Amino acid sequence: MTLQAATWRQRSPAFFAWRRFQANRGALVAGVVLGVITLMAVAAPLITKTGPNAQDFLITSLAPPSAEFWFGIDDLGRDFFTRIVYGARVSLTIGFAAAFFSILIGIPLGALAGYYEGRADWVIMRVIEIFSVVPPLLAAMLLGALTQGGFLTIVAIAALFGWVQVCLLVRAQVKAFKEKEFVRAAQALGASPGYIIRRHLIPNAISPIIVGFVLAIPLAMMLEASLSFLGIGVPPPTPSWGQMINTGMSFMYFYWHMAVFPTAALAITVLATTLFGDGLRDALDPTMKGR
């Protein structure tokens, strides 16, 4: 019996997570799509003819898509394919940056609330309660209008509303783990609360943190697009899909490409990121499936 057991290969949790993720075809495809979009954003200068703001084709402004200009030319004489690709850069950068700051705020607050409970928990939960009754988009609009938009402001606003989810996930995980024997043992050995949180509780919350991180990305991208659509997000000429959709609205009857491509780009990117995140969640924690 023991001999047989020894011949079994030890598999890591990551291996099983990867196996579950692979079985989810939709998430796999979404991951590949997201990877391609990210690659295109990173390699933007290599795959485009001009800079995103170069008005090199003014004579052929609003030209429809052709073999040379895949997505056509926009109203200001810029290659639209270039604009869309650079738009991915803006969208993804804001998404990742906002998600990063979300977990940066969410992890310590979640750990604090989950570990100490009592007063710290009460205060943090009341703050979250206020965040949950104010519709994030409206509050973001107010803040966006007040600060006149801008790249960093959008990241800050998205993080301000993104940390809540991460905080709740971490709090639940910390609460569940802090009564376990190994934490009790660490406490008995004289480990400080800060050490236990850093060394034991946060590493055990890594799956929800990864999931919270990935799922915060599409939310931030949507927020950026929505604010830019209303003209209080990323200011022109920085290429932003939300902004392009707004411009496209005025041209859609005669120059359909101005509306179709940014709409499709935004929809595909947000969808791929969400499906990838959902797949990751199901793979990392099968018990959370379908929530």
Add this chain to the structure above:
Amino acid sequence: MTGFILRRLLSITVTFFIVSLLIFLAMHSIPGGPFDGGDMPMPEAVRATLMERYGLDQPLYVQYAKYMWGVLHLDFGIPFQSPGETVLELIGRAWVPSLVLGGLGVLIGAPLGILLGMAAALNRNSWIDYLASAFATLGLTIPVFVTSMGLILIFAVWLNWFPASGWPEPEKWVLPIAAYATIPLATYARYTRSAMLDTLNRPFVTVLRAKGLSERRIIFQHVLRNAALPMVTVFLPMFIGTATGSIFVEAMFRVPGMGAYFVSSIRTRDYPLEMALMLMLTVMFCLAYLISDILYAWLNPRIRFGGRKG
């Protein structure tokens, strides 16, 4: 139960004042004001008179106290952008298109979503299940202005079936209602599917089958009733949530409703209108959650609030 409701009402009141203070500070925190000119420069004396007239020359805490005192008497002030009426009159006029379009969107979307979710749960892993999942994911992830754009491009620009924008004529309602309906449709398709599947796996369903009850009666009399609980609780918050969507849907379809005023009140620094709209939405959201919780407890005899502190 009464204790629970009272405690929640108290917490809503506190939230209300905190939110009002935050919004007030945010509105006034950066330099500039509603009468700084911009398109229409005005002499300094005129500006000073206007500022005095609306009490904007007073210290902030006086302004806040005065405004909130008014709010407690249901006086939300006079909108700077249309001084001929009160804020309440303006809102009373503007919310009709929003409510008609948003309300019809929810009333059409929610039942369709429930049907789709039921069909998906009863035919697991069939084409209809995949269709429902696809709809749910699309509706929940893609921002509503992108959905609206897609609808306009397909049905107005390409097929030319419906007009793309405008308000009073009913044929112009079709596309905005469809845009609104995607959110409740997606939400309900997902909730109904998971709630039905949860319930179908419970032992009591097996018992019902074993005692020979027809599948139809099991589904409609037992499973649906048990699965309906989470569906009831998401309804009100989702309904109020259409207010957020209205900003984008109304901008997309050029409807003169609440959403349009929201944007313009923020852009022109129309403090009284902005404050009134934000506060009303906050209260509506708070009440929606409270009513949902009460309904949940009332419909579900297994849950009673108040005994233990949650």
